[in-house]
Amino acid sequence: MSVAKELPVKEPPSSNLFGDLRRVLRENIRDYGMFIALFVIWGVFAVTTDGVFLSSRNISNLLNQFGYIAVLGIGVTLVIVIRHIDLSIGFLAGFLGAVAAIGLTFWGVPVWLVIPAVLLFGAILGVWPGLLVANLGIPAFVATLAGFLIYRGAILVVTEGSGTIIIANDVFNAIGNGFIPDIPGELWPGKHLLTLLLGVAAILLLIYSEIKGRRNKAAYGFEILPQSIFFLKLAFMALLIGALVWVLASYNGLSWTVVVVLIVLAIYHFITTQTVLGRHIYAVGGNPEAAELSGINVKRITILVFSQMGMLAALSGMLFASRLQSATTTAGTAWELDAIAASYVGGVSAAGGVGRVTGAVIGALVMASLTSGMNLMGIGISYQYIVRGIILALAVIFDVATRNR
Numbered sequence: 001m002s003v004a005k006e007l008p009v010k011e012p013p014s015s016n017l018f019g020d021l022r023r024v025l026r027e028n029i030r031d032y033g034m035f036i037a038l039f040v041i042w043g044v045f046a047v048t049t050d051g052v053f054l055s056s057r058n059i060s061n062l063l064n065q066f067g068y069i070a071v072l073g074i075g076v077t078l079v080i081v082i083r084h085i086d087l088s089i090g091f092l093a094g095f096l097g098a099v100a101a102i103g104l105t106f107w108g109v110p111v112w113l114v115i116p117a118v119l120l121f122g123a124i125l126g127v128w129p130g131l132l133v134a135n136l137g138i139p140a141f142v143a144t145l146a147g148f149l150i151y152r153g154a155i156l157v158v159t160e161g162s163g164t165i166i167i168a169n170d171v172f173n174a175i176g177n178g179f180i181p182d183i184p185g186e187l188w189p190g191k192h193l194l195t196l197l198l199g200v201a202a203i204l205l206l207i208y209s210e211i212k213g214r215r216n217k218a219a220y221g222f223e224i225l226p227q228s229i230f231f232l233k234l235a236f237m238a239l240l241i242g243a244l245v246w247v248l249a250s251y252n253g254l255s256w257t258v259v260v261v262l263i264v265l266a267i268y269h270f271i272t273t274q275t276v277l278g279r280h281i282y283a284v285g286g287n288p289e290a291a292e293l294s295g296i297n298v299k300r301i302t303i304l305v306f307s308q309m310g311m312l313a314a315l316s317g318m319l320f321a322s323r324l325q326s327a328t329t330t331a332g333t334a335w336e337l338d339a340i341a342a343s344y345v346g347g348v349s350a351a352g353g354v355g356r357v358t359g360a361v362i363g364a365l366v367m368a369s370l371t372s373g374m375n376l377m378g379i380g381i382s383y384q385y386i387v388r389g390i391i392l393a394l395a396v397i398f399d400v401a402t403r404n405r
Contacts, residue, residue: 034346062369063257063258064258069338069367072313073360073363073364074312076089076340077355078268086144088144088145091155092314093332096318097317100318120311129147159327178255178256179253195245210230210233257323344392346361
């Protein structure tokens with residue numbers, strides 16, 4: 001009878017808290033760098049705007065404004081992970097937002113049918129650049145540049161009659177402008193109680209997930225964080241979520257836009273970290289030839305990734321149209337640049353195989369924070385573009401400098 005031996009836990013020797021903290025930050029700078037950048041940006045704007053930047057109203061508006069770019073960023077992160085690019089997503093999103101507006105306004109299609117239909121249409125439109133890239137070997141830059149021009153023209157075609165299509169559907173418009181309902185009664189005057197309860201639930205879920213993950217790593221003998229750093233990390237993340245939830249609860253609570261972004265993020269985080277499909281996507285990005293030899297259908301993965309990009313472009317376009325309560329001829333302009341910038345700021349690597357969807361959301365928040373803060377400071381749009389370009393360049397330099405760490 002054999003007795004199973006418990007694998008030793010690889011916990012690094014601990015000398016002191018600050019020493020451990022420096023080592024962990026140095027070894028995981030790619031993961032923590034974007035959070036550090038976000039805190040620095042928020043701190044600078046909090047000081048330069050006399051606290052207006054961190055007001056409940058501004059933070060709520062900031063989160064609503066970044067939603068459509070965050071959704072695009074999640075999708076394009078996977079495209080970059082498999083070593084491709086998609087330049088068509090901006091005008092594709094604008095076009096599909098216009099399609100949703102036409103369905104609601106001119107055709108009288110109910111909102112519960114318009115949303116899934118447009119998402120499906122977006123997924124179908126995302127297939128054709130995937131086919132060009134995967135089956136014909138056409139560079140993604142060229143294939144999606146063609147889409148860029150096609151969808152730009154398509155927006156002008158569908159809006160040429162009225163220019164701007166006004167959306168009068170209250171349910172659809174609530175997605176971009178509404179907030180989740182509160183618990184009836186004045187149990188806590190001035191606070192959105194349901195938002196606070198959801199925040200507490202999120203913190204508890206985070207703690208449970210982190211502890212479970214730590215135990216699983218320990219069971220298989222993987223290296224884990226020193227206990228002091230682990231608890232410090234938990235406290236920091238709980239404090240961050242708690243502070244953000246408190247700020248939102250002091251205004252109107254969680255918006256439906258934030259809820260949509262969180263749902264998309266949760267689904268994609270699960271797919272990319274817990275499923276075979278997710279492992280195949282990163283395997284294709286890391287080494288397509290080796291992935292093919294190991295039995296992974298690289299062409300199918302490529303087509304699937306471009307298809308999901310089309311679906312998220314549809315969602316992004318509807319979020320934007322819902323927020324504006326209209327579809328315009330300029331919708332989608334430069335969105336692809338903002339989404340790609342958000343992905344790179346969030347830690348995706350141009351070399352492929354590296355990047356997290358959570359990073360894309362943080363990257364979108366960084367770029368939106370820069371815009372919001374500079375607007376509050378009265379900085380002109382020309383200088384804003386320069387600053388955002390410098391931030392993107394620094395993100396790419398950071399990627400190259402830390403790629404082999």
